[in-house]
Amino acid sequence: xxxxxxxxxxxxxxxxxxxxxxxxxxxxxxxxxxxxxxxxxxxxxxxxxxxxxxxxxxxxxxxxxxxxxxxxxxxxxxxxxxxxxxxxxxxxxxxxxxxxxxxxxxxxxxxxxxxxxxxxxxxxxxxxxxxxxxxxxxxxxxxxxxxxxxxxxxxxxxxxxxxxxxxxxxxxxxxxxxxxxxxxxxxxxxxxxxxxxxxxxxxxxxxxxxxxxxxxxxxxxxxxxxxxxxxxxxxxxxxxxxxxxxxxxxxxxxxxxxxxxxxxxxxxxxxxxxxxxxxxxxxxxxxxxxxxxxxxxxxxxxxxxxx
Amino acid sequence: xxxxxxxxxxxxxxxxxxxxxxxxxxxxxxxxxxxxxxxxxxxxxxxxxxxxxxxxxxxxxxxxxxxxxxxxxxxxxxxxxxxxxxxxxxxxxxxxxxxxxxxxxxxxxxxxxxxxxxxxxxxxxxxxxxxxxxxxxxxxxxxxxxxxxxxxxxxxxxxxxxxxxxxxxxxxxxxxxxxxxxxxxxxxxxxxxxxxxxxxxxxxxxxxxxxxxxxxxxxxxxxxxxxxxxxxxxxxxxxxxxxxxxxxx
Numbered sequence: 418x419x420x421x422x423x424x425x426x427x428x429x430x431x432x433x434x435x436x437x438x439x440x441x442x443x444x445x446x447x448x449x450x451x452x453x454x455x456x457x458x459x460x461x462x463x464x465x466x467x468x469x470x471x472x473x474x475x476x477x478x479x480x481x482x483x484x485x486x487x488x489x490x491x492x493x494x495x496x497x498x499x500x501x502x503x504x505x506x507x508x509x510x511x512x513x514x515x516x517x518x519x520x521x522x523x524x525x526x527x528x529x530x531x532x533x534x535x536x537x538x539x540x541x542x543x544x545x546x547x548x549x550x551x552x553x554x555x556x557x558x559x560x561x562x563x564x565x566x567x568x569x570x571x572x573x574x575x576x577x578x579x580x581x582x583x584x585x586x587x588x589x590x591x592x593x594x595x596x597x598x599x600x601x602x603x604x605x606x607x608x609x610x611x612x613x614x615x616x617x618x619x620x621x622x623x624x625x626x627x628x629x630x631x632x633x634x635x636x637x638x639x640x641x642x643x644x645x646x647x648x649x650x651x652x653x654x655x656x657x658x659x660x661x662x663x664x665x666x667x668x669x670x671x672x673x674x675x676x677x678x679x680x681x682x683x684x685x686x687x688x689x690x691x692x693x694x695x696x697x698x699x700x701x702x703x704x705x706x707x708x709x710x711x712x713x714x715x716x717x718x719x720x721x722x723x724x
Numbered sequence: 725x726x727x728x729x730x731x732x733x734x735x736x737x738x739x740x741x742x743x744x745x746x747x748x749x750x751x752x753x754x755x756x757x758x759x760x761x762x763x764x765x766x767x768x769x770x771x772x773x774x775x776x777x778x779x780x781x782x783x784x785x786x787x788x789x790x791x792x793x794x795x796x797x798x799x800x801x802x803x804x805x806x807x808x809x810x811x812x813x814x815x816x817x818x819x820x821x822x823x824x825x826x827x828x829x830x831x832x833x834x835x836x837x838x839x840x841x842x843x844x845x846x847x848x849x850x851x852x853x854x855x856x857x858x859x860x861x862x863x864x865x866x867x868x869x870x871x872x873x874x875x876x877x878x879x880x881x882x883x884x885x886x887x888x889x890x891x892x893x894x895x896x897x898x899x900x901x902x903x904x905x906x907x908x909x910x911x912x913x914x915x916x917x918x919x920x921x922x923x924x925x926x927x928x929x930x931x932x933x934x935x936x937x938x939x940x941x942x943x944x945x946x947x948x949x950x951x952x953x954x955x956x957x958x959x960x961x962x963x964x965x966x967x968x969x970x971x972x973x
Contacts, residue, residue, distance in 0.1 A: 465973065466820070466971075466973070469823075469824045470824075471820060471823055471824065471971070471972040472825075472972065472973065473969070473971060473973040490826075490828075491826045491827070492826075493826075493827035494824065494825060495826040497824070499821075499824045500821075501817075501820040501821065501824060502817065505816055505817050505818040505819075505820060505822070506816055506818070506819030506821075507736050507812065507816065507818065508815075508816060509738070509739055509740055510735070510736070510738065514735060517735065518735055518736065519729065519730050519733045519825065521728050522728060522732060522825045522826070522827055523731070523825065523826070524728075559821075560956050562821065597816070620758065644904060683750075
């Protein structure tokens with residue numbers, strides 16, 4: 418049996434001279450909610466489109482359910498539900514008719530259609546034209562289309578894009594329930610870490626087309642490095658001193674963060690001995706948001722933190 | 725699967741703009757032909773029919789095809805139909821959803837082609853039906869020539885096969901709805917010029933085949949049949965190759 422439900426091998430996509438996705442090795446286990454994180458334009462949607470066979474990779478391989486998407490696209494897609502970027506629908510048709518089209522293509526029963534509408538809470542609105550739906554309702558309809566036929570894998574590209582906080586909560590609740598009740602594996606992409614943190618058990622962080630982290634949320638936490646947070650004046654003199662000592666520094670607002678130094682007392686002593694005024698010194702561990710930002714700030718990194 | 729896709733395509737067009745197009749264009753031609761017959765039938769056209777030893781129905785068909793310009797405009801109308809069918813997918817980003825379903829790209833492409841043909845055929849039939857109504861209202865003395873009009877419909881349908889294949893490709897390629905329509909319009913004008921100036925070359929341009937569909941005998945008949953079918957086969961095949969390789973962004 419295959420270890421991973423979704424696996425990519427050096428997946429790369431170039432558009433002319435621009436490389437949107439470079440050597441990505443995604444590994445998604447069965448039954449997990451995998452959060453695919455990255456800022457806008459990082460390459461998430463291009464990767465997802467390659468997973469679905471919508472875009473042909475320039476290089477590399479995609480395996481879903483242990484089969485190559487290139488050779489078994491139709492077989493694979495029979496067990497994959499998806500939302501790619503914005504919800505797709507035919508506005509002149511009702512929710513029911515939109516789902517009916519998908520039902521016909523998937524060749525599933527009418528009962529499955531009704532069940533999907535029930536799960537997303539659109540049974541009452543099934544005869545309403547979709548162009549009259551709110552964005553939240555359109556998203557729920559898109560999820561209903563995606564879960565129709567009970568697929569093994571759900572790929573959701575930014576499913577909460579443009580939703581208000583209550584809409585986001587609603588969709589999050591829905592996705593969590595899907596994995597619990599239907600046992601689906603979910604790949605969900607987003608550029609908002611807090612959203613993924615609340616829903617995913619594993620994450621992959623992509624930046625500028627490269628996968629810069631892959632592992633569980635706990636492993637991401639472990640990746641947090643303890644630093645010393647200092648407020649010292651004059652700042653320029655302090656920076657010169659830290660540089661001469663070989664400390665890695667990061668400046669945020671009025672604070673200087675020292676990365677490879679773990680002893681506040683000796684630092685305080687050294688600063689005072691050098692005629693510098695210390696206003697604040699403390700140990701500091703970055704939160705997930707900051708770690709995400711630090712991952713996505715790094716340019717041209719080749720390091721993939723895999724656990 | 726192509727039949728299923730064809731059915732779903734029809735559902736997508738339910739209450740859509742395309743129904744208005746395929747009914748309003750023949751309705752317009754019917755009104756125009758009624759005015760033509762009302763003003764000229766008794767004073768000129770009936771005499772013309774008798775002089776040429778043809779029925780009023782033949783005169784009506786030729787008036788529709790040549791004088792009104794149905795034969796010239798038909799490829800342009802097909803381009804509008806194709807654009808509407810594909811715009812349905814582009815309008816709401818439905819391509820990504822549609823192609824993420826377990827269907828082959830080839831089947832989707834072919835089913836769209838069939839839908840273009842289906843709506844074009846409805847428009848062609850309604851045009852001829854409009855002519856029948858005009859003839860009955862004007863009170864043609866001869867019985868309705870079913871065979872002539874059935875052949876007229878059939879040959880128009882065969883004549884648009886190549887153009888449908890071209891616009892199946894163009895409409896799938898250009899996200900902007902206006903581009904394939906403009907191409908269709910320019911090609912219609914261009915083909916008419918070539919037809920008049922270089923009839924030999926015109927035989928190789930699919931946009932010209934509808935011009936020949938009113939003359940249902942001899943060389944023109946063969947040109948419509950061979951030209952329509954061969955151009956469709958070649959252009960549809962090339963379109964499929966291109967569509968299969970295309971990235972859906």
